[in-house]
Amino acid sequence: DAGITQSPRYKITETGRQVTLMCHQTWSHSYMFWYRQDLGHGLRLIYYSAAADITDKGEVPDGYVVSRSKTENFPLTLESATRSQTSVYFCASSESSFRSYTFGSGTRLTVV
Amino acid sequence: EDQVTQSPEALRLQEGESSSLNCSYTVSGLRGLFWYRQDPGKGPEFLFTLYSAGEEKEKERLKATLTKKESFLHITAPKPEDSATYLCAVPPQGGSEKLVFGKGTKLTVNP
Secondary structure, eight states, rough: OOEEEEESEEEEEOTTTTEEEEEEESSSOSSSEEEEEEEETTEEEEEEEETTTEEESSSSSSTEEOOOOSSTTEEEEEEEEOGGOOOOOOEEEEEESSSOOOOOOOOOEEEO | SSEEEEEEEEEETTTTEEEEEEEEESSOOOEEEEEEEEOOOSSSEEEEESSSSOOEETTTTTTEESSEEEEEEOOOOOOOOEEEEEEEEEEETOOOSSSSEOEEEEEEEEE
């Protein structure tokens, strides 16, 4: 199916574990983004990518790693999960700069 | 300093009671202001993009307008299905392609 999909939908992990959140889009959009959404903070940008093999930090990148070897995939890895990383994570894509984003359905991550 | 501020944080309306949501921004050289709707448990869904002061866009009961310092999302005769959180976003100062989001207005429309 065409669109942008995130997996898993829900994840519970323990402090200190590595966890990877997946994001896949079928439109060959150039731009992809990872945001986290927390009560009181709204959506905050973690990392973004303008094309395959090009990534850049957003507002809150510490503790996260991204890669983009293929245009359609943009995984987000938490190297050593902390409780403060409990959040809802949204992936988004856009066909070009200053154009609207299409968001995935989100991953709700709980770090215990 | 927040580059985009939304008000009110929450708004409760009766069905049919029109109102407006506000999004004020501080960036200069605006390269677009974006409105999204977010339902509980879902990702934001794109509504409108406005690029220049005076521009207006409409979709069903929603109309978005833009001035040099703020945007309004007018909701005319709302229905319960319009209940959602409405987010606005702008590219930050400096012209990056990423978006900075406001914290949103949670709209509840009672039947």
